[in-house]
Each structure stands twice: as C-alpha cells, then as structure tokens.
Amino acid sequence: xxxxxxxxxxxxxxxxxxxxxxxxxxxxxxxxxxxxxxxxxxxxxxxxxxxxxxxxxxxxxxxxxxxxxxxxxxxxxxxxxxxxxxxxxxxxxxxxxxxxxxxxxxxxxxxxxxxxxxxxxxxxxxxxxxxxxxxxxxxxxxxxxxxxxxxxxxxxxxxxxxxxxxxxxxxxxxxxxxxxxxxxxxxxxxxxxxxxxxxxxxxxxxxxxxxxxxxxxxxxxxxxxxxxxxxxxxxxxxxxxxxxxxxxxxxxxxxxxxxxxxxxxxxxxxxxxxxxxxxxxxxxxxxxxxxxxxxxxxxxxxxxxxxxxxxxxxxxxxxxxxxxxxxxxxxxxxxxxxxxxxxxxxxxxxxxxxxxxxxxxxxxxxxxxxxxxxxxxxxxxxxxxxxxxxxxxxxxxxxxxxxxxxxxxxxxxxxxxxxxxxxxxxxxxxxxxxxxxxxxxxxxxxxxxxxxxxxxxxxxxxxxxxxxxxxxxxxxxxxxxxxxxxxxxxxxxx
Numbered sequence: 119x120x121x122x123x124x125x126x127x128x129x130x131x132x133x134x135x136x137x138x139x140x141x142x143x144x145x146x147x148x149x150x151x152x153x154x155x156x157x158x159x160x161x162x163x164x165x166x167x168x169x170x171x172x173x174x175x176x177x178x179x180x181x182x183x184x185x186x187x188x189x190x191x192x193x194x195x196x197x198x199x200x201x202x203x204x205x206x207x208x209x210x211x212x213x214x215x216x217x218x219x220x221x222x223x224x225x226x227x228x229x230x231x232x233x234x235x236x237x238x239x240x241x242x243x244x245x246x247x248x249x250x251x252x253x254x255x256x257x258x259x260x261x262x263x264x265x266x267x268x269x270x271x272x273x274x275x276x277x278x279x280x281x282x283x284x285x286x287x288x289x290x291x292x293x294x295x296x297x298x299x300x301x302x303x304x305x306x307x308x309x310x311x312x313x314x315x316x317x318x319x320x321x322x323x324x325x326x327x328x329x330x331x332x333x334x335x336x337x338x339x340x341x342x343x344x345x346x347x348x349x350x351x352x353x354x355x356x357x358x359x360x361x362x363x364x365x366x367x368x369x370x371x372x373x374x375x376x377x378x379x380x381x382x383x384x385x386x387x388x389x390x391x392x393x394x395x396x397x398x399x400x401x402x403x404x405x406x407x408x409x410x411x412x413x414x415x416x417x418x419x420x421x422x423x424x425x426x427x428x429x430x431x432x433x434x435x436x437x438x439x440x441x442x443x444x445x446x447x448x449x450x451x452x453x454x455x456x457x458x459x460x461x462x463x464x465x466x467x468x469x470x471x472x473x474x475x476x477x478x479x480x481x482x483x484x485x486x487x488x489x490x491x492x493x494x495x496x497x498x499x500x501x502x503x504x505x506x507x508x509x510x511x512x513x514x515x516x517x518x519x520x521x522x523x524x525x526x527x528x529x530x531x532x533x534x535x536x537x538x539x540x541x542x543x544x545x546x547x548x549x550x551x552x553x554x555x556x557x558x559x560x561x562x563x564x565x566x567x568x569x570x571x572x573x574x575x576x577x578x579x580x581x582x583x584x585x586x587x588x589x590x591x592x593x594x595x596x597x598x599x600x601x602x603x604x605x606x607x608x609x610x611x612x
Contacts, residue, residue: 158200171211172212175211179354181358192253193335195238198333219306221286222288222306231289262275315345402524407550409532413539413540439452475581511571549567
C-alpha cells in the first residue's frame with residue numbers, strides 16, 4: 119500500500135517572480151488537497167491486502183489477522199469505501215456489490231470507532247464539520263449525521279454511488295450492546311478490532327438475506343477467543359482468515375522491522391508483529407516460527423525416515439513425514455497431510471507414493487476396533503499397505519505421556535534440533551494455536567502436532583531406503599520423487 123499524502127520536495131526556479139511563486143504554491147496546495155480528498159484513487163494494496171480483498175469473491179466472512187500498524191484497518195476502509203461508492207480500483211480482485219448498499223461498522227468504544235473506522239473512511243474534520251479526507255472521496259459524501267454525546271463522532275454517512283443512488287454506513291460501538299447492532303437488513307458489516315461473539319453473530323444475521331460480506335480486522339491480542347476459534351479452529355464454512363506479518367508490510371525496512379519487533383514484550387511479539395493469537399504464558403511452544411522454519415532442501419539418502427500418523431477419530435486424520443540427521447540429532451518435518459473422512463485405504467494412497475518403505479509410528483488408539491469390522495485400526499492400515507510399526511508409539515522406557523512428548527518437542531525446538539520445512543503451512547497453523555488453559559493442553563486442532571510427536575518418540579525405528587530394502591532386487595523401486603519408495607538425492611524433500 120503506497121499513499122502520497124504530502125508534497126514532494128520542490129526546487130523553485132530562481133527566475134520566478136514573487137507572484138508567480140505564490141501561484142505555484144497555490145496550485146501545489148490545490149493538487150495536494152485534491153489528492154487528500156480522493157485517497158481511494160491512490161490506494162495500492164500490498165500482496166497480503168490483495169489476498170484479503172480477493173478472498174471476498176469466495177468467502178462471505180473474512181478475518182484479516184495482522185500485527186499492529188501493518189495496514190489491516192486501511193484495507194478494510196478501502197474495501198468498504200469501494201462498495202459504498204461503486205468506485206472499484208483497476209483490476210479489483212474481490213467481490214463487487216452492484217448498486218447502492220448499506221453498511222454497519224464499528225469498534226470497541228465510541229472513541230475507538232471515531233479514531234479507527236470513522237477517521238479512515240471520512241478523515242478527521244479539517245474545520246468544524248468539514249470531513250472528506252478519508253477513503254470515501256469528498257465528492258461522494260452527501261450527508262453526515264453526528265453522534266450525540268461524543269465530540270466529532272459520526273452516527274452515519276450518506277454516500278453517492280456510481281449508480282446514481284445513495285449508499286449509507288452507520289457507526290456503532292461494541293460497548294453499546296447487542297441491541298444497537300440489531301439493524302435492518304444490511305449489505306455488509308465491518309468489525310474493526312475483535313468483537314464479542316454475540317455481536318459478531320448479530321452482524322452475520324443482519325447480512326443473511328443479502329449474503330453480504332462480513333469483514334473483521336484486528337490484531338488477535340485476546341488469544342483463543344470465540345471469534346478467533348470460529349475462523350482458525352472451527353474453520354466455519356464460508357469463512358476464511360488471512361494473516362499478515364510485519365515481513366509483508368512493505369513500508370518497513372529490514373532494520374525498522376527488527377527495531378519494531380524488539381520493542382514489543384517477548385510474549386506479545388507473535389501477536390503484534392505477525393498476527394498470531396496471543397496465548398501469553400498459555401502458549402505450549404513458546405518459540406518463534408523463524409527459529410524452527412527452514413526452506414526445503416534435498417534430503418540425503420543416508421538420513422533415515424519415519425512417518426507419524428494421527429488416526430482422526432472424531433477429528434481430521436494427519437500424517438507427518440520426518441527425516442533424521444543422526445550426526446546432529448536433528449529432525450526435519452519435510453512433508454505433511456491432513457484431511458477429514460478418509461478411510462485407512464484412502465490414507466494409504468496418500469502414504470505409499472511418498473515411500474511405502476518408511477516406518478509408520480501410531481498412537482494407542484490404533485488398538486481400538488472399528489465398530490463395523492471389529493478390526494483394530496492399526497491392522498487396517500497395515501492391510502492397506504502402510505508399514506505400521508509393531509507397537510504403538512512410546513519412549514524407550516515404554517511410557518507415552520503427552521507432557522513428556524511435548525516437552526521433548528519443545529526442547530528440540532529451542533535447541534534447533536526440530537526443524538520444519540516452510541512449505542508445511544498447515545503445521546504452522548496448529549503450532550500457532552497450540553495452547554494451555556488452566557495449565558492443561560487444549561486438545562483442539564493438534565492433529566499434525568500429535569503425528570509429529572509420535573514420530574519424534576519413535577525415531578529410533580526410523581530407516582533409510584537401503585536399511586528398509588537390503589535386497590538389490592527390490593521390486594518396489596519407483597521412478598519419481600520418492601516413487602513407490604525410493605528417495606532421490608538432489609530433489610528437495612526427498
């Protein structure tokens with residue numbers, strides 16, 4: 119997002135008369151004023167902001183979870199202004215609302231609403247009652263109604279739409295309570311800062327008839343709240359989340375990014391710089407993503423492999439492929455898979471092309487019996503062609519405690535002996551959400567992490583291709599990366 123709000127340095131020719139200089143300055147001031155009164159025409163979003171806008175074409179509910187001062191609220195204001203006016207930017211990738219429309223927008227309090235959504239949409243009053251330097255172009259503002267009892271606060275704005283009709287937007291605040299958000303049918307709602315779930319539900323309800331967009335823009339400082347959970351864990355149908363980190367904000371230099379991050383308290387850095395929900399002391403893995411993330415590279419064939427599986431009883435099933443550098447005792451998660459409603463035979467089709475020789479570590483619930491066949495889950499996987507280890511995942515002493523497994527993973531993360539390929543996006547989703555409540559680990563959205571834990575516990579059974587297939591006449595040699603089991607040196611991740 120680039121925005122020119124001021125005058126560029128100007129060298130005034132010495133031969134101009136004082137009158138000519140005055141005329142020049144007046145022209146430049148007029149140009150600058152016109153630019154300020156049409157900020158929408160200068161809006162140029164960053165890639166993540168474009169992703170947020172583009173998602174509106176597919177998803178009705180969108181959460182833009184981003185760090186502080188990265189441009190999330192500006193994106194919300196720009197999109198709402200485009201809908202209200204019908205003036206969409208060239209190449210607009212998002213949803214288009216045809217005809218005039220009605221919106222409701224707000225934040226936690228009247229003051230924050232005034233400083234946030236109101237300021238960015240209509241600007242601060244340059245003089246008494248004179249608005250028009252926000253994202254809604256001044257020439258589109260037809261009428262403004264003030265809010266009683268709050269200085270310079272606006273209740274609603276009437277906006278001229280390109281169709282010739284007028285759109286409207288009302289401003290409310292969360293502290294007014296749910297009844298104030300019980301408006302008539304709306305075409306769109308924008309929550310800036312995290313709303314209570316009942317207010318959010320009310321906003322969704324008011325757009326049910328029109329199926330209009332519901333925008334949420336905030337830095338997730340409230341941790342795993344009900345609204346965050348709706349987007350990041352429940353993954354509600356029709357809802358999506360876009361996360362923007364300080365690395366995605368192009369208005370910072372690398373040095374400025376480092377300084378900004380360093381200024382935040384350590385436990386708030388992931389939330390304030392990267393838009394990751396703040397878990398505080400409740401976060402299980404209190405390490406940064408950068409500390410464990412690694413770009414994909416070609417895995418040497420002499421590194422043994424193991425895959426961990428989480429069966430997905432009542433939740434998504436997951437598989438995690440791990441390579442072990444024995445020389446440094448470093449484990450690399452290089453491939454992942456997670457999905458719902460897959461039978462053992464279907465999961466075997468995911469597993470086998472990645473290397474059917476790779477031993478598979480599995481949890482204690484693999485001893486449970488399928489209600490239909492009465493056969494143990496682990497045996498079903500083995501029958502389908504997965505190289506299941508003979509026993510469930512345990513440490514060498516036979517124990518398999520959750521806390522012990524998590525502690526080993528955390529120790530390895532801190533000592534850089536557990537690294538994750540940057541391509542494993544869903545793994546990092548779970549990593550960010552993994553937290554404690556009242557001292558206990560919350561077992562939600564932890565399928566890939568659980569599979570990783572089983573692989574870490576059973577790494578002593580990891581094998582190389584040669585160890586798993588000592589015969590040179592092995593009939594299961596493949597031709598592609600991993601093939602039907604043969605790792606290829608020089609191919610990233612295999």
